[in-house]
Amino acid sequence: MTSLPAPAEGPEQPRRRGRRPAGEDRRGDILAxxxxxxxxxxxxxxxxxxxxxxxxVDPRLVHHYFEGKDDVFTAAxxxxxxxxxxxxxxxxxxxxxxxERLVRLFLSxxxxxxxxxxxxxxxxxxxxxxxxxRMLREFLTxxxxxxxxxxxxxxxxELRASLAASQMMGLVVARYVVALEPLASLEPDDVxxxxxxxxxxxxxxxxxxxx
Amino acid sequence: MTSLPAPAEGPEQPRRRGRRPAGEDRRGDILAxxxxxxxxxxxxxxxxxxxxxxxxVDPRLVHHYFEGKDDVFTAAxxxxxxxxxxxxxxxxxxxxxxxERLVRLFLSxxxxxxxxxxxxxxxxxxxxxxxxxRMLREFLTxxxxxxxxxxxxxxxxELRASLAASQMMGLVVARYVVALEPLASLEPDDVxxxxxxxxxxxxxxxxxxxx
Numbered sequence: 128m129t130s131l132p133a134p135a136e137g138p139e140q141p142r143r144r145g146r147r148p149a150g151e152d153r154r155g156d157i158l159a160x161x162x163x164x165x166x167x168x169x170x171x172x173x174x175x176x177x178x179x180x181x182x183x184v185d186p187r188l189v190h191h192y193f194e195g196k197d198d199v200f201t202a203a204x205x206x207x208x209x210x211x212x213x214x215x216x217x218x219x220x221x222x223x224x225x226x227e228r229l230v231r232l233f234l235s236x237x238x239x240x241x242x243x244x245x246x247x248x249x250x251x252x253x254x255x256x257x258x259x260x261r262m263l264r265e266f267l268t269x270x271x272x273x274x275x276x277x278x279x280x281x282x283x284x285e286l287r288a289s290l291a292a293s294q295m296m297g298l299v300v301a302r303y304v305v306a307l308e309p310l311a312s313l314e315p316d317d318v319x320x321x322x323x324x325x326x327x328x329x330x331x332x333x334x335x336x337x338x
Numbered sequence: 339m340t341s342l343p344a345p346a347e348g349p350e351q352p353r354r355r356g357r358r359p360a361g362e363d364r365r366g367d368i369l370a371x372x373x374x375x376x377x378x379x380x381x382x383x384x385x386x387x388x389x390x391x392x393x394x395v396d397p398r399l400v401h402h403y404f405e406g407k408d409d410v411f412t413a414a415x416x417x418x419x420x421x422x423x424x425x426x427x428x429x430x431x432x433x434x435x436x437x438e439r440l441v442r443l444f445l446s447x448x449x450x451x452x453x454x455x456x457x458x459x460x461x462x463x464x465x466x467x468x469x470x471x472r473m474l475r476e477f478l479t480x481x482x483x484x485x486x487x488x489x490x491x492x493x494x495x496e497l498r499a500s501l502a503a504s505q506m507m508g509l510v511v512a513r514y515v516v517a518l519e520p521l522a523s524l525e526p527d528d529v530x531x532x533x534x535x536x537x538x539x540x541x542x543x544x545x546x547x548x549x
Contacts (some may be wrong), residue, residue, distance in 0.1 A: 289522075
């Protein structure tokens, strides 16, 4: 066995709620507690205070390690990126081309092995329990689509967000899970070309124009 | 306990391959064997002969109970309808409005409790095992989308089929699993109006016309 790395030092010593040995992985404790709290209470119901309590640490320690609830969620579920870090830049140029930019962004995350593994794991969690479905629903709604919809200022924003989510989750299922060809092995640029216009319509186009 | 119903009688007595008590549920045996064969060999690899062998019955008995492999699959997984029975009539009028008619058809099946339960179960199976994913992939490709694509005679038929499947599987995830509002509780007519044009483009429109 190799020697263990030196334990990470917090910048301050929080008041201890329980008896805990010195030098343990408190960040890991917080993440384990966060996974339980998110699964039990959903994304909206979970709080940094509640996560700290479940982890047996001072809330200030949670704030030391993480910038906010979305940051804890991203780390707890090992998402490759924090949504706001990637979604906000994509929104900045405005509605023109938003569909293509979003598809390109998601593919850049999901086409990597860890990204693919994590999005499929989140989707699996939503299919195996009501709590998992609620967690994914609330996370998507608050952290991803609320940002997009607010930036677009279009009519029917919630409907637009849920339609866009349906196409993107369907892309995950078709490309990564069921592996439908040729969509599964299409180059990212080609996926952007065929799916981008759909997202563009859902997010910024005219809805209810059947035929 | 109520008395058991009289056992179903087959029209002919097949040669027995193993020792089996008289009057048992041979149709049930065939379906149990079919579920195993489909999961092990996929939809394409499974054969009626192999299913009969696994069930310990004469192949003629399988042909007596079921019209073909798709019929066995539909019964084995308790799908509410056999794809060809519902897809073919939707294709008959031609490409105009095919997107709307298909969305309306799928919703009429999936919005019922058994339909919803079964499509979510198939999707779950695809997320939990490679065999489940393969089974769903091959079934969708051969029994649903091959029919649609052949009827349309459009360019890039496989790409069109996989794109349409991505949107429809995404609708299942968004509407029935993750329950994203307002899509989850939208009236079927309204879902047809917003998703129908997407399927129309994927199946019969001009692809790769980004922006």
